Amino acid sequence: MFFQQLINGITLGSTYALIALGYTMVYGVLKLINFAHGEIYMFGAFVGMIMVTTFRLSIIPAFIISMLLSSLLGMGIEMIAYRPLRKSTRITALISAIGVSIFLQNLGILIMGPATRPFPRSIRSYYVNLGAIKIDILQIIILIVSIILMVALHLLVKNTKVGKAMRATALDKDAAYLMGINVNRIITITFAIGSALGAAAGVLIGLYFNSVSPLMGSMPGLKGFVAAVLGGIGNIPGAMLGGVILGVIETLGAAYISSAYRDAIAFAVLIIILLVKPSGIMGVNVREKV
């Protein structure tokens, strides 16, 4: 029972981690809580579902198309709603992000209807039995895909020129600009990658829970953000760790404490972390100087 729940938690947590990466990357370069990220996740899930049902594609091309279209959406949002606000206060940008989130959610309701739709299970059912534990093949796929994406991101950020430019931009935008980095381009790329990861999480969760709906993004969006804060916002390995920890705590809490308080447990963890170590598990404390 415990190990079963643990595996469920890790599966859920790895999708939180994918969502958290989008938040943390954007926060890293823009210091903006991108509240529209949950809706990108929703958009990704819908694109995946439509590719599989209407266009009769198999799941792998559907997955890739969903990531590509979502990264376009993310770049579009950044250009229209955030770029003009680069120089204004952070709360203005935050409200703008909330505006985008409300817009996308309602666009989804308008186009797709408010009802929850099934995501056809395009992967053959198969269970791996390990003693008393039964692992769905889908859980293994989710875990593997998440790990591949995270390792790819890690390599990109650590080893490529673009990654180096991203880290420089996150550290100091003005200095990066003076060093000849095209900051606008880097921010666009950041949004594209973050959105693609969010969409990947959307498709995986759509498959896993066999449902997509226009409102599906709001709670996982918040949870992804909680995960990002948990690991230390702006910190990429932190977001991965935070996601998995949150998923495990939430699943175990729902199983052993109370399933009705599932979401409350996630937020309680957030508040405790903020009070004990506001910079998150992997974050570095920054002392305020006058």
Added chain:
Amino acid sequence: MQVLVLVFINIILAISLNLVTGFTGQLSLGHAAFMGIGAYTSAILTLKASIPFLPALLLGGILAAIFGVIIGIPTLRLKGDYLAIATLGFGEILKIIELNLKITGGTVGLRGIRQETNIWVVSVAVVITIFIIYRIMKSRVGRSFIAIREDEVAAEAMGIDTAKYKVLAFAVAAFFAGIAGGLFAHFYRYINPNSFGFSRSIEILSMVVLGGMGKISGSIVGAAVLTAAPELLRSISAYRQLIYGILLVVMMIVRPEGILGDVDVKIPIQRKLEKLLNKNS
């Protein structure tokens, strides 16, 4: 008339959040939770304990203020985005508790609450709220709030007990939000936890920002515009949330300082009142 009552309730909510976010500079994303505490407390008192409306309303406000202190104290260490997230978390936790408690009626909510709120009651409440917040902002306490917003470290160096004033701002704001919640419950006669979730907090915050932060008149305009706009768009109701979203983005790009901008609108009577009031202080 119904819209006007809602506008007035939202004005109280916007002004109270403005005290925390606009004047004291502490971004809160959980303001609706205080409204919820006030709404549930007063509704349960009038519904189940048959307590008269006015004391129930005040008790709702007081309990909300107590929660404001409870939330204010531990989150004092947090700044900016972290504070925002902590308040968001508190708001969601309270909503989930409301969803699961028996006394709050769970997901079904509370129905059959007595109709006590009407246009006169809310008008009086709005006037009292504006008056009290205005007086606070003209006092030593109000100047401390603004000092904290402008530079917390400098404020502390000037001898302002920043911790005390931040908690005070939270408590006062929570009190008025609780009152607004009580008025809301006794107007619609039905409440459920989803009325007091994250989206409501965001709605209140948009009113404050859209009207212009740190201005009482801004909150009034913001609340009026954002409450009336969806009603005016009722004929195209399918698109109204869509337009609301676009409106927020466009306003932030075109006029980030709020509808009123730097203008602090004063009606002639207000000037006379101010003169009168300032004589005494």
